Amino acid sequence: MKSTWxxxxxxxxxxxxxxxxxxFSDQRPPCLPSWHTKIVTVESKYPSIxxxxxxxxxxxxxxATDLVCVEMIRRQSKYFIKTLMQSLCLVILVCMAPYARxxxxxxxxxxxxxxxxxxxxxxxxxxxxHSTASSSSRTPSTSHGSxxxxxxxxxxxxxxxxxxxxIQREIIQTIETEDGTDVKFLCDEWERDGGRSHGxxxxxxxxxxxxxxxxxISIIQGKLSAERAASMSARGRDLGDCSQGDVPYAAAALSLxxxxxxxxxxxxxxxxxYFECQGKGWFGGGADLTPYYLHDGDIVAFHAxxxxxxxxxxEKKALFPKYKKWCDSYFFxxxxxxxxxxxxxFFDDLEALEGGGEEAGEEAGEEGVERARMFTEAVARSFxxxxxxxxxxxxxxxxxxxxxxxxxxxxxxxLEFNLxxxxxxxxxxxxxxxxxxxxSAPPMAAWKYNHTPEEGxxxxxxxxxxxxxxxxx
Amino acid sequence: MKSTWxxxxxxxxxxxxxxxxxxFSDQRPPCLPSWHTKIVTVESKYPSIxxxxxxxxxxxxxxATDLVCVEMIRRQSKYFIKTLMQSLCLVILVCMAPYARxxxxxxxxxxxxxxxxxxxxxxxxxxxxHSTASSSSRTPSTSHGSxxxxxxxxxxxxxxxxxxxxIQREIIQTIETEDGTDVKFLCDEWERDGGRSHGxxxxxxxxxxxxxxxxxISIIQGKLSAERAASMSARGRDLGDCSQGDVPYAAAALSLxxxxxxxxxxxxxxxxxYFECQGKGWFGGGADLTPYYLHDGDIVAFHAxxxxxxxxxxEKKALFPKYKKWCDSYFFxxxxxxxxxxxxxFFDDLEALEGGGEEAGEEAGEEGVERARMFTEAVARSFxxxxxxxxxxxxxxxxxxxxxxxxxxxxxxxLEFNLxxxxxxxxxxxxxxxxxxxxSAPPMAAWKYNHTPEEGxxxxxxxxxxxxxxxxx
Numbered sequence: 001m002k003s004t005w006x007x008x009x010x011x012x013x014x015x016x017x018x019x020x021x022x023x024f025s026d027q028r029p030p031c032l033p034s035w036h037t038k039i040v041t042v043e044s045k046y047p048s049i050x051x052x053x054x055x056x057x058x059x060x061x062x063x064a065t066d067l068v069c070v071e072m073i074r075r076q077s078k079y080f081i082k083t084l085m086q087s088l089c090l091v092i093l094v095c096m097a098p099y100a101r102x103x104x105x106x107x108x109x110x111x112x113x114x115x116x117x118x119x120x121x122x123x124x125x126x127x128x129x130h131s132t133a134s135s136s137s138r139t140p141s142t143s144h145g146s147x148x149x150x151x152x153x154x155x156x157x158x159x160x161x162x163x164x165x166x167i168q169r170e171i172i173q174t175i176e177t178e179d180g181t182d183v184k185f186l187c188d189e190w191e192r193d194g195g196r197s198h199g200x201x202x203x204x205x206x207x208x209x210x211x212x213x214x215x216x217i218s219i220i221q222g223k224l225s226a227e228r229a230a231s232m233s234a235r236g237r238d239l240g241d242c243s244q245g246d247v248p249y250a251a252a253a254l255s256l257x258x259x260x261x262x263x264x265x266x267x268x269x270x271x272x273x274y275f276e277c278q279g280k281g282w283f284g285g286g287a288d289l290t291p292y293y294l295h296d297g298d299i300v301a302f303h304a305x306x307x308x309x310x311x312x313x314x315e316k317k318a319l320f321p322k323y324k325k326w327c328d329s330y331f332f333x334x335x336x337x338x339x340x341x342x343x344x345x346f347f348d349d350l351e352a353l354e355g356g357g358e359e360a361g362e363e364a365g366e367e368g369v370e371r372a373r374m375f376t377e378a379v380a381r382s383f384x385x386x387x388x389x390x391x392x393x394x395x396x397x398x399x400x401x402x403x404x405x406x407x408x409x410x411x412x413x414x415l416e417f418n419l420x421x422x423x424x425x426x427x428x429x430x431x432x433x434x435x436x437x438x439x440s441a442p443p444m445a446a447w448k449y450n451h452t453p454e455e456g457x458x459x460x461x462x463x464x465x466x467x468x469x470x471x472x473x
Numbered sequence: 474m475k476s477t478w479x480x481x482x483x484x485x486x487x488x489x490x491x492x493x494x495x496x497f498s499d500q501r502p503p504c505l506p507s508w509h510t511k512i513v514t515v516e517s518k519y520p521s522i523x524x525x526x527x528x529x530x531x532x533x534x535x536x537a538t539d540l541v542c543v544e545m546i547r548r549q550s551k552y553f554i555k556t557l558m559q560s561l562c563l564v565i566l567v568c569m570a571p572y573a574r575x576x577x578x579x580x581x582x583x584x585x586x587x588x589x590x591x592x593x594x595x596x597x598x599x600x601x602x603h604s605t606a607s608s609s610s611r612t613p614s615t616s617h618g619s620x621x622x623x624x625x626x627x628x629x630x631x632x633x634x635x636x637x638x639x640i641q642r643e644i645i646q647t648i649e650t651e652d653g654t655d656v657k658f659l660c661d662e663w664e665r666d667g668g669r670s671h672g673x674x675x676x677x678x679x680x681x682x683x684x685x686x687x688x689x690i691s692i693i694q695g696k697l698s699a700e701r702a703a704s705m706s707a708r709g710r711d712l713g714d715c716s717q718g719d720v721p722y723a724a725a726a727l728s729l730x731x732x733x734x735x736x737x738x739x740x741x742x743x744x745x746x747y748f749e750c751q752g753k754g755w756f757g758g759g760a761d762l763t764p765y766y767l768h769d770g771d772i773v774a775f776h777a778x779x780x781x782x783x784x785x786x787x788e789k790k791a792l793f794p795k796y797k798k799w800c801d802s803y804f805f806x807x808x809x810x811x812x813x814x815x816x817x818x819f820f821d822d823l824e825a826l827e828g829g830g831e832e833a834g835e836e837a838g839e840e841g842v843e844r845a846r847m848f849t850e851a852v853a854r855s856f857x858x859x860x861x862x863x864x865x866x867x868x869x870x871x872x873x874x875x876x877x878x879x880x881x882x883x884x885x886x887x888l889e890f891n892l893x894x895x896x897x898x899x900x901x902x903x904x905x906x907x908x909x910x911x912x913s914a915p916p917m918a919a920w921k922y923n924h925t926p927e928e929g930x931x932x933x934x935x936x937x938x939x940x941x942x943x944x945x946x
Contacts, residue, residue, distance in 0.1 A: 188923065203922040214922070335907035412914065419892035420902070429893070434808035441885065441920035449676040449687070449912050450661065 086393075090297050153221065153250040153276055156373055160274045161219045163377050164254035168217045171256065172202055174384050175215070178391060179207045185215065190433070196221045201436045205443065209265060209395040212443035213258040216436060224249040224277065228430045242277035249277040255424070256383060257440040263407040265394035266291035266298070266341070267414065267442075268387045271424070272380045274373075281369065282351055283376040287383055288327050288344030289390075290414055292407040294462050296472075298390045299342050303472040305386045306345045306379075313375045315356050321471075323347045328469040333417050338466045340417050350376070406459055408446035415445050559866075563770050626694065626723040626749055629846055633747045634692045636850050637727035641690045644729065645675055647857050648688070651864060652680045658688065663906070669694045674909045678916065682738060682868040685916035686731040689909060697722045697750065701903045715750035722750040728897070729856060730913040736880040738867040739764035739771070739814070740887065740915075741860045744897070745853045747846075754842065755824055756849040760856055761800050761817030762863075763887055765880040767935050769945075771863045772815050776945040778859045779818045779852075786848045788829050794944075796820045801942040806890050811939045813890045823849070879932050881919035888918050 153161075172185050183206055191198035199218035204210055226245030242249060253273035260267055270287035289302055303324070310320035327346035332339050352368025353375050418425050418440055428437035453459030626634075645658050656679055664671035672691035677683055699718030715722060726746035733740055743760035762775055776797070783793035800819035805812050825841025826848050891898050891913055901910035926932030 186922075201922075205921065212920075212922075335902050335905070335910075408917070415888070416892065416911070419889065429808050432808070435923050437808075438889070438920060439922050443921070444881070444917065444919045446917045447685075447911060447914035448678065448916070449659075449674075449685075450908050 087297070090301060154281065156281055156369060157250050157252060157274060157276050160373055160377070161252040164217050164252055164272065164380070165219075167377075167380050168200065168202070168215055168254055171215050171384060174388070175204065175207075175210065175213065175258075178388060179204075179209065181208050183207045188436075190436075193222065199436075201433075201439055203439055207261070209261055209391050210258050211261040213256070214439040215254075215256050216439065217252070217254045218433075218436070219252045220431075221248070221250045223247065225430070228427055242280075247277060249275065251275045254380060255440075258387070259411070259442045260394075262394055262397060263292040263399050263403045264295065264397040265390060267411075268383075269440075270344075270380075270383050272376050274376070280351070282349050283372050284348035284350060285376050285379045286323070286327055286330075286344060286346035287379065287386060288331060288341050288346065290341035290410070291462065292410050293403070293458055294342070294465065295394070298393065300472045301389060302344065302386050305382060307473050309378055309382055310345065313353060313371070313378075320345065324471065331417065333413065333421065335420075336413070336416075338413065338463070339469050340414060340466070342465060342472070343469055345379070405446065406453075408444060409448060409451055411442035411445040412447045415441055560770070563774060627754065629754055629842060630723050630725060630747060630749050633846055633850070634725040637690050637725055637745065637853070638692075640850075640853050641673065641675070641688055641727055644688050644857060647861070648677065648680075648683065648686065648731075651861060652677075652682065654681050656680045661909075663909075666695065672909075674906075674912055676912055680734070682734055682864050683731050684734040686729070687912040688727075688729050689912065690725070690727045691906075691909070692725045693904075694721070694723045696720065698903070701900055715753075720750060722748065724748045727853060728913075731860070732884070732915045733867075735867055735870060736765040736872050736876045737768065737870040738863060740884075741856075742913075743817075743853075743856050745849050747849070753824070755822050756845050757821040757823060758849050758852045759796070759800055759803075759817060759819035760852065760859060761804060761814050761819065763814035763883070764935065765883050766876065766931055767815070767938065768867070771866065773945045774862060775817065775859050778855060780946050782851055782855055783818065786826060786844070786851075793818065797944065804890060806886065806894065808893075809886070809889075811886065811936075812942050813887060813939075815938060815945070816942055818852070878919065879926070881917060882921060882924055884915040884918040885920045888914055 172187075176184055183204060185202040185204045187200050187202040189198070189200045197218070197220040199216065199220075201214065201216045204213045207213065224242060224245065224247050229242055229245060229247075251274065253271060255271035255273075256269065258268040266289040268287070268289060270285070272285035273283070275282050275284070287306065289299060291299065306323075307320040310323060311317045313319060323345035324343055326348075327343045328339055330346050331341060331343070350372050352365070353371040354368050355371075425437055425440070453463060645660075649657055656677060658675040658677045660673050660675040662671070662673045670691070670693040672689065672693075674687065674689045677686045680686065697715060697718065697720050702715055702718060702720075724746065726744060728744035728746075729742065731741040739762040741760070741762060743758070745758035746756070748755050748757070760779065762772060764772065779796075780793040783796060784790045786792060796818035797816055799821075800816045801812055803819050804814060804816070823845050825838070826844040827841050828844075898910055898913070926936060
């Protein structure tokens, strides 16, 4: 009869987050019913201190603490030292980020496991704005059925479409590797008009750290209705003839929504998109976090990464502040006077990016367009490097029923924004692929009338920051 | 050591809905932990056959069946006879409804407990369109601060506002009595512009059969912005000068949303409203069910009641078919090609109701307006009589985790309709009382990508009817 130490939630310690260690044998105690044996199968990840990090529902925990002998162990010094070292590394990383950005991403990737390396292929070249090398993913490919189009997409469109197709696969692979369980993405591939429009909605449900996530692409060539044209622009973009309706257009977009399972891990939303019409093209994209509990270091690191990326493309370092502000003002619920999350970056209507980082006007040269595409692709390559460190830090952090409930209420706000205000959703719904749009909905959400968190609580601290956005870096 | 029989969910019998009876003593068995004693406190409601009808979560049930001795008992003949008699009564009621309507409501109320009588005070007089008696609730009262208004509301407005204020109280009382627990409505009274606009948002959370419900009124006098005017009309109502914006108007509305706790009990939504502007007034209202599982008899009885009510006001019996169709076409999710529920009635823009039941045109006389108000008030008086019989039949029906999950998914659709398409929500949000509008949101909802129920299942049968609405009576 083998005896092991395992860590569980403790009902009595929900509030203070103290850790408890439950000792019981692998052989089922006489009054523990058979379905409890699944507790016993939790693997110990940290043999040095011997606890299993899996999240158990409060019911299981209650059972464990009620039914078996319980003992408490003080955090071991080893664990403290490890935590201290991690925090130090984080601080150094954050401080260095703005200066070291052009070199940072590849070097981060070299110290990361292979799953993280995948989406960074070619990132170095693309991140360095002076590079002219063309990676394989950027080689213009024949567009899917472009010969059928009355207004053929440009090579910029084809290149971008190939890029998002490739990086979608890479991101999916990275997440599945990180998940480490048998849960996989289910991909719904679709096409319309004999393949002129196609895409893939890939969904993961019930993952180890993602409760529900979607990584989707759509590559569309068609005629723009006036209704969809109206739902396109972020700030009244001058679409010119495009807004008249019945004009050929092409659009390609990659979008991610990862609804986390753990309230300590924020929900991650991001996208990159390109829209082309009447010989003109516009890039857009962004990435932002919707946290449920504020771990300031996580949010700072996330912003630092995107600041570094923006600064690498902009000598005057004006891109990041502009895009951060744009993100805050876009993800805003006017009815509640609340921002949806802690922000990130958001940009739209990007026609070209000149050498100094400034956006060019009407007479944007081809080089500027190329730089805009490179910037947008670099943003997409940063999605996983910006989120995975948080995943690793937070996926196994303990939480209780009250915290999960708060997460569900905040997810309600997420959905309110999506259905009431998000232009992407309006554009998507007008196009008719309802399930592909609603895939961004959280797996579960709650509403409670006039819920107000306790003064001085962690929940109230989050709300205060959502009411008045903070510049994190 | 007293020994009692109690009924519980059986884990093994979730699918077939067989009932199991668990026998255990009131004294805690040795291996049952202390928090299980709450199972023991469930009261037996039907001493004749000795089972407790309370719904237990699957976890508790699992515990009970796993931990204590389990025995199965066949349904007793007494229970069968009772069910048979109930079904017979229902069939007779449904068949008689169209003919006996003018007398049915009062006679129903006389056989109902006192909680049901309350909202029916004066219903008989109001239901009989030839009556000219004026009940106390119809005596014009001084409107709340009407002397401050630049365009004083008419006595029709004042009468209607008094009516909804009174019936809100009665409905709340009825529901609380029916609930029978300590859970009560919490009322948020509000006022604006020195009392010219006021209302009360009353919310019940965690009731015995209502998981979350709201019974709210708002009585508003103000200036209509062009934005709110645009969100008012159901079918491009000719608002005339009112739609120009900055025009004085008055509005009074009562709205109910009762999200049921049991998937066998439909969610009930209903409202009545009156809008007045530039000397003209329009009534509107409706009541409809959003079921999760179809119990045809329940839906038929619900429709029969409203058909009877409509027919009492309309010799040609054309009102009900028109309003049922309107309900189906209004509560429709175009993106999913699905109706939200099984319908009921919905009407808007009702200026006057002539003797024959036809709606009058421009030259509607005062009598027509009075009849329109009486009809609208009769609809409001029918809310509880149409829903409570269902509550009594379904509140204690057993359900399992799978059925609850289906309910959460359907509630997701409910919310989609509210946020994407409901004009009432748009009108409310433009007015700025966000929490009062979002109070209609379900307590909890779920989204799953491309969820399709099994062919031939009860869930598939519901979906088929939501795709092609049925005329129930």
